[in-house]
Amino acid sequence: MKVTLLGAGSWGTAMAAQAARYLQPGDVCLWSRRVEQIEGMQHSGVNTAYLPDVVLPKGLQLEVSFERAIERLSENDLLIIATPMSGLSETVAQVLRLAKHPLNIVWLCKGLEPSTTLLPHQVVEREDQLHSHGIRHSYGALSGPSFAQEVANGMPCALTVASQSNTLCDIVQGAFHHGNMRIYASDDLVGVELGGAIKNVLAIAAGIGDGLDLGLNARAAVLTRGLAEMMRLVKAAGGRPETCMGLTGVGDLILTATGDLSRNRRVGLALAAGKPLPEILGGLGHVAEGVLCASAVGNLAARLGVEMPITAMMGEVLSGKLSPHEAVKKLMGRDPKLEV
Ligand SMILES: NC(=O)C1=CN([C@@H]2O[C@H](COP(=O)(O)OP(=O)(O)OC[C@H]3O[C@@H](n4cnc5c(N)ncnc54)[C@H](OP(=O)(O)O)[C@@H]3O)[C@@H](O)[C@H]2O)C=CC1
Ligand SMILES: O=C(CO)COP(=O)(O)O
DSSP, X not given: OOEEEEOOSHHHHHHHXXXXXXXXXTSEEEEOSOHHHHXXXXXXXXXXXXXXXXXXXXXXXXXXXXXXXXXXXXXXXXXXXXXXXXXXXXXXXXXXXXXXXXXXXXXXXXXXXXXXXXXXXXXXXXXXXXXXXXXXXXXXXXXXXXXXXXXXTTOOEEXXXXXXXXXXXXXXXHHHOSTTEEEEEESOHHHXXXXXXXXXXXXXXXXXXXXXXXXXXXXXXXXXXHHHHHHHHHHHTTSOGGGGGSIIIIIHHHHHHHOTTOHHHHHHHHHHTTOOHHHHHHHXXXXXXXXXXXXXXXXXXXXXXXXXXXXXXXXXXXXTSSOHHHXXXXXXXXXXXXXX
């Protein structure tokens, strides 16, 4: 089987390394939009900008041509879009314009499209209608608790692929379910994608709480009530709330909200320390999806009539309307209610 990954950030590179360790030399291809990055990786065997401590497997093919990266794939192969949410629509559109036969297309990004509040699969469906010319591609999302650094080092990890196509799930398992990586399958795209989007916002909240030294009780409260928000929105959006109890919901929430490798948690810690958001993001060197996603989730929740107070407060803090201290005060000052 051949696999192409589009996007050579930390996650695309880590997943390319995982697949390349177990498939045949040359079967896995990693494409970056920056020629100098690919040349650097070819020269040093390391992705210096995004995963500087990890030596890439020798069999991993590094590609500068978008066309070649797509054209090498047959109908039984796998295309992974490993850009952030902000790159999903343009990348998938470019793929669909080039595709001459059905492809198996999976994305790794976690978020919503800010201008439309669409979930990743809805963005892909929109682009499919515009660019697919009658070719029926298969689509899916791959998500779950997975710091790139650990996966790149071959440490144990469990993920979930969500798709309406069992064949696509089998292909994703064939590509990645090896060694220390387990891939579970689900058909709940809405539940899986919303879990991945919301946990990033909640990780910023947990980082703020920890940065303000609010204590372990506060952290448990944020995670538990945040999970309740996630389940309410998933249900209202047509997903299954029980998906939130799995890897892509509570699993990824625990990881991201408590693990200091998380970029989103680090944004929260830095906001609590009083740093301005542009300075925090400038210093991160990576995407923190929760920053753009907080308002999008809030807008989607408002449209579906779902109450999400923690998410709403994060929207206010990230847009500069409230300080972290003021947000905590507002949350703690809410009226008593039933635990639902
Ligand atoms: N890192 C992790 O541990 C995990 C990340 N994810 C998710 O995966 C997605 C990617 O994250 P991650 O790899 O960490 O992000 P990084 O910030 O590490 O890297 C982003 C990469 O995407 C590239 N990129 C951005 N926009 C485009 C575009 N329009 N076209 C092509 N390439 C583009 C960047 O290229 P350039 O260098 O040229 O800017 C860079 O290579 C995010 O949605 C994240 O939430 C999911 C699970 C784990
Ligand atoms: O999604 C992730 C782990 O599953 C990575 O989280 P961060 O983007 O917060 O680093």
